Amino acid sequence: MTEIMEIPLQSLDPKEFITGKVSEIARVVGTGSAINALSGGVDSSVVTLLGHRALGNRLTSCFIDTGLMRKDEPETIRAWFLNLGVPVTIVDAREAFFDALRGLKDPEEKREAITDTFYRKVFGDLVRKSGAKFLLQGTNYTDVEETVAGIKRQHNILEQLGIDTEARYGYRVLEPVIELRKRGIRKIGEALGLPGEMYDRPPFPGPALAARVIGEVTPERVAVVREATAIVEELLENTGAFQYLAILHEDRVTGMTGGRRDFGLQVEVRCWDSTDAVTGSPTRLSFEILEKLADRITEEVEGVVSVTYNITKKPPSTIEAV
Amino acid sequence: MTEIMEIPLQSLDPKEFITGKVSEIARVVGTGSAINALSGGVDSSVVTLLGHRALGNRLTSCFIDTGLMRKDEPETIRAWFLNLGVPVTIVDAREAFFDALRGLKDPEEKREAITDTFYRKVFGDLVRKSGAKFLLQGTNYTDVEETVAGIKRQHNILEQLGIDTEARYGYRVLEPVIELRKRGIRKIGEALGLPGEMYDRPPFPGPALAARVIGEVTPERVAVVREATAIVEELLENTGAFQYLAILHEDRVTGMTGGRRDFGLQVEVRCWDSTDAVTGSPTRLSFEILEKLADRITEEVEGVVSVTYNITKKPPSTIEAV
Numbered sequence: 001m002t003e004i005m006e007i008p009l010q011s012l013d014p015k016e017f018i019t020g021k022v023s024e025i026a027r028v029v030g031t032g033s034a035i036n037a038l039s040g041g042v043d044s045s046v047v048t049l050l051g052h053r054a055l056g057n058r059l060t061s062c063f064i065d066t067g068l069m070r071k072d073e074p075e076t077i078r079a080w081f082l083n084l085g086v087p088v089t090i091v092d093a094r095e096a097f098f099d100a101l102r103g104l105k106d107p108e109e110k111r112e113a114i115t116d117t118f119y120r121k122v123f124g125d126l127v128r129k130s131g132a133k134f135l136l137q138g139t140n141y142t143d144v145e146e147t148v149a150g151i152k153r154q155h156n157i158l159e160q161l162g163i164d165t166e167a168r169y170g171y172r173v174l175e176p177v178i179e180l181r182k183r184g185i186r187k188i189g190e191a192l193g194l195p196g197e198m199y200d201r202p203p204f205p206g207p208a209l210a211a212r213v214i215g216e217v218t219p220e221r222v223a224v225v226r227e228a229t230a231i232v233e234e235l236l237e238n239t240g241a242f243q244y245l246a247i248l249h250e251d252r253v254t255g256m257t258g259g260r261r262d263f264g265l266q267v268e269v270r271c272w273d274s275t276d277a278v279t280g281s282p283t284r285l286s287f288e289i290l291e292k293l294a295d296r297i298t299e300e301v302e303g304v305v306s307v308t309y310n311i312t313k314k315p316p317s318t319i320e321a322v
Numbered sequence: 323m324t325e326i327m328e329i330p331l332q333s334l335d336p337k338e339f340i341t342g343k344v345s346e347i348a349r350v351v352g353t354g355s356a357i358n359a360l361s362g363g364v365d366s367s368v369v370t371l372l373g374h375r376a377l378g379n380r381l382t383s384c385f386i387d388t389g390l391m392r393k394d395e396p397e398t399i400r401a402w403f404l405n406l407g408v409p410v411t412i413v414d415a416r417e418a419f420f421d422a423l424r425g426l427k428d429p430e431e432k433r434e435a436i437t438d439t440f441y442r443k444v445f446g447d448l449v450r451k452s453g454a455k456f457l458l459q460g461t462n463y464t465d466v467e468e469t470v471a472g473i474k475r476q477h478n479i480l481e482q483l484g485i486d487t488e489a490r491y492g493y494r495v496l497e498p499v500i501e502l503r504k505r506g507i508r509k510i511g512e513a514l515g516l517p518g519e520m521y522d523r524p525p526f527p528g529p530a531l532a533a534r535v536i537g538e539v540t541p542e543r544v545a546v547v548r549e550a551t552a553i554v555e556e557l558l559e560n561t562g563a564f565q566y567l568a569i570l571h572e573d574r575v576t577g578m579t580g581g582r583r584d585f586g587l588q589v590e591v592r593c594w595d596s597t598d599a600v601t602g603s604p605t606r607l608s609f610e611i612l613e614k615l616a617d618r619i620t621e622e623v624e625g626v627v628s629v630t631y632n633i634t635k636k637p638p639s640t641i642e643a644v
């Protein structure tokens with residue numbers, strides 16, 4: 001276990017970084033082949049492009065459709081990368097994930113189920129079938145820091161926790177952007193030719209929409225938060241905020257539907273000002289935008305009668321709720 | 323069952339209304355005695371004063387300490403009324419209410435438990451012991467309307483629902499302010515000499531803080547929402563808003579306490595612009611106030627890591643959450 005040192009933004013030379021990482025990946029993988037899971041977030045997108053530069057078609061990039069992704073995400077991501085000359089394989093693993101999540105309410109158990117399904121079952125199978133011995137992974141420096149501090153439990157940071165991933169999961173993890181924070185990774189994405197809509201995307205958690213469902217994660221409940229997320233992203237993408245998200249609560253609250261009392265769903269919206277996700281404060285959105293969010297979510301997402309906006313700083317809040 | 327007709331605000335003559343109601347109460351009660359439960363809200367405060375004018379010491383006004391009231395409420399209310407020459411008896415019924423609420427999570431079951439404990443057990447006992455045959459009750463016109471429309475299930479409106487309260491609970495209900503909405507009742511309160519801090523108090527629900535606890539209502543959970551409510555009322559009392567409240571969620575969310583990941587409580591703040599509680603919209607509070615609410619609630623109320631502000635209109639939301 002080596003200690004990871006951060007490369008601060010001001011001393012980051014994107015071209016030099018890219019050249020270094022591409023040759024490092026090429027050297028470590030040698031004549032072997034690598035595989036990576038592309039989520040479409042900036043971290044895994046940058047890793048995919050670095051790996052593709054280093055290995056060409058010896059890198060297999062998979063988009064695993066967990067059933068927990070945002071609206072139209074699998075198709076959109078594949079189309080973006082095809083456009084960059086990188087073929088992406090979509091793997092339909094929805095059943096495996098929802099089976100593993102059935103009946104679970106505890107956030108740690110949900111994370112564990114997703115991690116295990118992702119690595120051991122779905123991705124482990126892909127790796128074994130592909131014959132690739134190397135996994136490229138988009139762990140960043142904030143993940144390292146928060147895992148060490150005990151704030152976050154990252155599924156992609158097993159090596160930092162002293163878990164030998166080769167023994168446990170059957171492959172070895174390379175983490176080419178681990179010395180960078182989000183803004184550094186975006187700079188690299190820009191230098192790699194990623195279009196702005198890709199490298200400027202707000203951070204999205206590993207457990208995807210499951211991190212935004214309090215309580216049991218079912219296809220129906222994910223569908224609710226997926227619709228709400230699409231509205232939040234549409235209305236807030238021009239705010240310049242660091243991250244914005246919708247959370248489906250398990251609590252039900254009284255509301256009125258068609259003039260009658262109804263016991264419905266509540267969605268919480270969060271929108272963060274932050275530079276690195278370590279600290280943050282709620283974006284001071286106008287009430288025009290806040291009310292539009294509430295109007296559209298209650299009108300367009302079936303069953304939702306109440307929408308809240310989170311007004312807590314991080315800390316004591318965290319960016320995500322689960 | 324007679325149909326109730328609203329007296330609109332513009333045609334309300336407070337002096338005439340008071341004279342009429344005082345003589346009506348005196349006439350109906352005759353030489354008997356009456357009892358009423360004073361919650362300290364404007365409705366029951368006005369009813370207490372009307373009843374006291376009509377009946378003097380033949381009216382017994384009880385403040386039932388359900389354990390669900392706001393901070394220092396029993397003592398404050400008693401002191402206010404003593405000051406107006408009206409003696410108020412505080413009845414400690416905390417154990418009866420928490421016993422009845424134990425294990426209940428469903429809002430209807432919780433309301434039912436509170437209603438039954440209030441009327442049948444605690445208040446029924448008081449009435450039987452007092453020998454009073456008449457109960458004065460602060461039902462208002464919005465309650466009638468919403469009960470008829472099926473939006474609200476009011477505990478104080480049994481007669482409107484065709485339930486014979488004399489047979490079921492052993493007493494008869496008089497509702498002197500039933501033709502008025504909140505603003506009319508405040509005008510009457512002013513004319514009766516109630517101090518501004520009393521007749522201008524924001525509405526507070528019958529089930530009290532139990533209406534602001536999602537999930538099981540325990541002394542510990544009520545204590546959390548009581549502290550949060552005190553902060554919300556302190557910070558928002560000068561906003562001129564119609565109603566403002568804190569709700570304790572049952573959902574737990576991730577937060578950070580002392581630099582470590584923690585699974586904590588979430589409090590929701592609601593603040594309403596409304597004239598009559600039939601429709602409403604969230605008050606456009608400044609982010610200075612919103613952040614101060616979040617800071618103080620997370621700092622001062624143990625276990626709370628997250629605070630939200632409700633941004634939904636009524637409808638589809640309701641004023642309260644339970």
